Amino acid sequence: MTAIEQTQARPRGTRLPRRARREQLLGAAQEVFVAQGYHSAAMDDIAERAGVSKPVLYQHFPGKLELYLALLDQHCESLLQSVRGALASTTDNKQRVEATMDAYFAYVEDEGGAFRLVFESDLTNEPAVRERVDKVALQCAEAISEVIAEDTGLSSDQSMLLAVGLGGVSQVVARYWLASRSEVPRETAVQLLTSLAWRGIAGFPLHGAEGGPAGQHG
Amino acid sequence: MTAIEQTQARPRGTRLPRRARREQLLGAAQEVFVAQGYHSAAMDDIAERAGVSKPVLYQHFPGKLELYLALLDQHCESLLQSVRGALASTTDNKQRVEATMDAYFAYVEDEGGAFRLVFESDLTNEPAVRERVDKVALQCAEAISEVIAEDTGLSSDQSMLLAVGLGGVSQVVARYWLASRSEVPRETAVQLLTSLAWRGIAGFPLHGAEGGPAGQHG
DNA sequence: CTGCACGCCGATCTTGACCTCCACGGCTTG
DNA sequence: CAAGCCGTGGAGGTCAAGATCGGCGTGCAG
Numbered sequence: 079m080t081a082i083e084q085t086q087a088r089p090r091g092t093r094l095p096r097r098a099r100r101e102q103l104l105g106a107a108q109e110v111f112v113a114q115g116y117h118s119a120a121m122d123d124i125a126e127r128a129g130v131s132k133p134v135l136y137q138h139f140p141g142k143l144e145l146y147l148a149l150l151d152q153h154c155e156s157l158l159q160s161v162r163g164a165l166a167s168t169t170d171n172k173q174r175v176e177a178t179m180d181a182y183f184a185y186v187e188d189e190g191g192a193f194r195l196v197f198e199s200d201l202t203n204e205p206a207v208r209e210r211v212d213k214v215a216l217q218c219a220e221a222i223s224e225v226i227a228e229d230t231g232l233s234s235d236q237s238m239l240l241a242v243g244l245g246g247v248s249q250v251v252a253r254y255w256l257a258s259r260s261e262v263p264r265e266t267a268v269q270l271l272t273s274l275a276w277r278g279i280a281g282f283p284l285h286g287a288e289g290g291p292a293g294q295h296g
Numbered sequence: 297m298t299a300i301e302q303t304q305a306r307p308r309g310t311r312l313p314r315r316a317r318r319e320q321l322l323g324a325a326q327e328v329f330v331a332q333g334y335h336s337a338a339m340d341d342i343a344e345r346a347g348v349s350k351p352v353l354y355q356h357f358p359g360k361l362e363l364y365l366a367l368l369d370q371h372c373e374s375l376l377q378s379v380r381g382a383l384a385s386t387t388d389n390k391q392r393v394e395a396t397m398d399a400y401f402a403y404v405e406d407e408g409g410a411f412r413l414v415f416e417s418d419l420t421n422e423p424a425v426r427e428r429v430d431k432v433a434l435q436c437a438e439a440i441s442e443v444i445a446e447d448t449g450l451s452s453d454q455s456m457l458l459a460v461g462l463g464g465v466s467q468v469v470a471r472y473w474l475a476s477r478s479e480v481p482r483e484t485a486v487q488l489l490t491s492l493a494w495r496g497i498a499g500f501p502l503h504g505a506e507g508g509p510a511g512q513h514g
Numbered sequence: 515c516t517g518c519a520c521g522c523c524g525a526t527c528t529t530g531a532c533c534t535c536c537a538c539g540g541c542t543t544g
Numbered sequence: 545c546a547a548g549c550c551g552t553g554g555a556g557g558t559c560a561a562g563a564t565c566g567g568c569g570t571g572c573a574g
Binding site for chain 2: 274
């Protein structure tokens with residue numbers, strides 16, 4: 079109840095430049111969508127939260143869906159950038175794993191809980207939403223998969239499976255960690271998961287058939 | 297359009313015993329909820345799919361939410377049984393991993409795609425739904441966590457993190473595998489993931505688990 | 515054969531949420 | 545100083561979907 083007022087501070091009479099108003103509306107919409115989900119969120123709520131009336135909302139966005147999509151696109155892009163940045167931050171593969179894990183944790187911990195729009199959307203039946211959510215997951219997995227394929231020589235199908243798995247672990251555990259308010263600090267959790275994932279992924283030898291003794295390289 | 301008629305075969309004039317009618321309604325509701333999600337699914341659709349009129353639906357269930365919850369409970373229980381069964385099916389930990397992975401794959405491959413109700417519900421804002429979904433994930437993770445804690449001696453917090461991770465991998469990859477219609481057969485995918493997970497998890501041995509080469513204490 | 519009970523159907527009501535129309539006030543120009 | 549303009553605000557229309565009431569047909573007891 080304290081951080082909200084940054085988007086509500088104005089006493090409902092202020093005139094704002096168009097760009098700023100739009101940003102403020104996006105902020106208000108994000109708060110409401112995150113707190114209530116798409117369906118329970120009413121345009122009235124968003125307008126009220128922003129301290130404006132409904133018509134101004136419709137002067138900036140054609141409808142509820144487009145407003146939601148604008149936010150979704152924004153945070154999908156953000157996640158993708160984080161993951162790609164983490165993968166590019168080093169050439170050491172173990173550090174890559176750690177950086178990527180940490181990117182997910184940071185993303186989930188990010189202000190406003192916007193990750194819920196991407197990971198816990200309640201509008202996945204809408205094709206436009208489904209497409210974006212699937213696409214960002216796929217793109218993240220592809221980015222990870224490239225590294226895996228390059229390093230292990232697995233087929234693209236197989237390395238994609240592993241990449242989806244690594245992305246999935248990060249996402250699921252980061253959410254669990256956030257929700258459970260676990261005693262274990264973020265860095266420890268990341269380290270733990272990195273150990274798990276790195277030992278797992280480093281176990282795949284360069285040329286293919288699983289089951290062989292661990293031939294790991296760095 | 298072919299497998300549907302099993303619940304729609306009757307030409308909308310048949311009288312059914314109460315119990316059978318209820319089961320049939322549950323089947324129809326599952327099909328519609330899976331195909332369209334909770335919000336897009338209309339009671340009209342469910343009634344039509346079942347070949348009855350809306351009032352009979354309300355004679356069997358108090359409302360849309362309760363109907364949904366009945367299905368959700370059913371499939372949550374099913375998942376939990378599968379996972380527990382997999383963990384209890386052997387005492388060899390690697391086979392446990394494999395059996396658990398396979399349980400998730402079998403679950404998502406199950407008829408009717410009912411896993412979507414548990415893993416992709418669009419009603420998580422409803423507390424009753426959220427509670428059930430969270431609870432089943434937690435119970436699965438706890439079941440896995442017990443084995444991990446017993447075998448590695450990690451703290452319960454930490455083994456829970458790993459257990460959530462393993463459950464998360466299984467769930468996410470199984471869904472991806474199903475959605476992507478990957479060329480790689482189910483058994484291969486399970487093997488691949490099992491390798492990943494087992495190498496990862498076997499890297500945490502405290503009590504000299506079988507096959508664990510490096511035993512580090514700390 | 516006939517009256518009764520029971521479960522099912524068509525048609526309807528209401529609620530709630532998305533999306534626009536009439537009055538008001540501050541800024542600009544002559 | 546005055547008049548107009550443009551954006552803001554409250555009140556309302558529409559529609560979809562959840563939830564419900566008067567007929568109907570069937571099977572049984574007497």
